[in-house]
Amino acid sequence: MxxxxxxxxxxxxxxxxxxxxxxxxxxxxxxxxxxxxxxxxxxxxxxxxxxxxxxxxxxxxxxxxxxxxxxxxxxxxxxxxxxxxxxxxxxxxxxxxxxxxxxxSTAPVELTWALLLGLARGIVAENTALREGGPWQSTVGADLSGRTLGLLGLGKTGSLVARVGLAFGMDVAAWSQNLTEERAAEVGVRRAASKEDLLGGSDFVSVHLALSDRTRGLLGGAELALMKPEAYLVNTSRAAIIDQDALLAALTGGRIAGAAVDVFDLEPLPAGHPLRTAPRLLATPHLGYVxxxxxxxxxxxxxxxxxxxxxxxxxxxxx
CATH class of the missing domain: 3.40.50.720 (NAD(P)-binding Rossmann-like Domain)
Incomplete structure (x- = not known):
């Protein structure tokens, strides 16, 4: 049998x-x-x-x-x-x-850049408008070259994301609790002095940390408030690293330009969940590994x- x-x-x-x-x-x-x-x-x-x-x-x-x-x-x-x-x-x-x-590691890296570029150039809004007979050009894209990419985490995935950012001509900075100057130099990026310095100085922030007791809720309302109003946030790591209520409030209030997320506290995301209709949000159904x-x-x-x-x-x- x-x-x-x-x-x-x-x-x-x-x-x-x-x-x-x-x-x-x-x-x-x-x-x-x-x-x-x-x-x-x-x-x-x-x-x-x-x-x-x-x-x-x-x-x-x-x-x-x-x-x-x-x-x-x-x-x-x-x-x-x-x-x-x-x-x-x-x-x-x-x-x-x-x-x-x-x-x-390559699959989540590639999705990270798909999301970041989608945010920066308004891909979803422009594609929707083109297909539905909307306005011809309605967004003004954000530039990557010369802008600062801040990485929370510089492990296997974060370091690969960093290399792509460097290829785009971005200034790449990184921070985590254990990140050393030597590790940052190995990847060719600069180590931010603090989490606050990274958030306040970045045009794009991307999360690449493992979820642990130290990283759970690492970005709450106070941290998101440090980001520039024209900055974008990307999370392909774990949802719980970012306080989800604080993220929703930041998007709804227009305190950041936008966010892209691939991970959620509940998966599959329930119908009617506020993140399904949140403004300034590009969301995918946990495709990082797919x-x-x-x-x-x-x-x-x-x-x-x-x-x-x-x-x-x-x-x-x-x-």
Whole structure:
């Protein structure tokens, strides 16, 4: 009898076709779920008859209470090698092995620049007007060359974003709690003296920090008030780094020129959520990791994780 594997949040319906699952299909029945399960009760009911689960990024939490309700579960594959919403200790206590996959930095970098450029040049407004018979040219684009790009975070993703900014002829500055002058120099950017200095001196601010106790709520109303009225804010990292009520107030009040976000406190974003209709906001449904190559990496290595687990030699074990 085959084991059963659930693939969660397969919104595009590509998980079983974008890579070859044949190395495990003789032993495993794979079922992809295109819908999102919003509650623990929904998850527990949907996954009750599954032995293996592949979960997409950090959208679905696996706390101790959920593991207790899934006695058949033996392997949980997380896309990426870090997942803050899986209780690894509880997984171990319930006999569940948790494995990860690689994740490409290039995909979120490219989306960051798509959003930043979309903001700067009014792409959505101009495209909408052109298609709907609106005015011919209604926005005046913001220039990048010679302007300051401020990066909150200069890790793997932030450093790649910085290099693109430099190629555009921007003055690139960066700040984080642990950023050193040496690291900034390695990337070819300058280290801002403080978070406040970075926010006040930048024409574009882009967030590239991991979510932690130190970064949660890092940008609140007081911090957003430091930004120039003509400045733009981009967040492709984690929603909770920016106080969402403060962001909404800044956009509604016109205290910043605009923002682009790819991440939200609740995902998928509920219908009727105020961010769906906020002014001066360019929003995408968490597309940072959604690219063909990244999906091939996620699901290809998920197949490898499953095969290795079934062979008794699990790989890329988390925890």
């Amino acid at each position: 085959k084991l059963r594997c659930a693939v969660l949040d397969d919104f595009q319906g590509v998980s079983t076709s974008i890579v070859d699952w044949s190395p495990v299909t003789d032993r495993v029945e794979v079922v992809a779920f295109p819908e999102h399960f919003h509650t623990e009760d929904e998850l527990a009911e949907a996954l009750a008859d599954f032995d293996l689960v592949v979960t997409l990024r950090e959208r679905v939490a696996f706390p101790a209470a959920l593991f207790a309700r899934l006695p058949r579960l033996r392997l949980l594959v997380a896309t990426g090698m870090r997942n803050s919403v899986i209780d690894l200790a509880a997984a171990a206590a319930h006999g569940v092995t948790v494995c990860g996959t690689a994740s490409l 690219s063909r190559d990244n999906y091939r990496t996620y699901y290809g290595q998920a197949v490898e994780d499953i095969a290795a687990f079934l062979d008794g030699t699990p790989v890329r074990v988390l925890g």
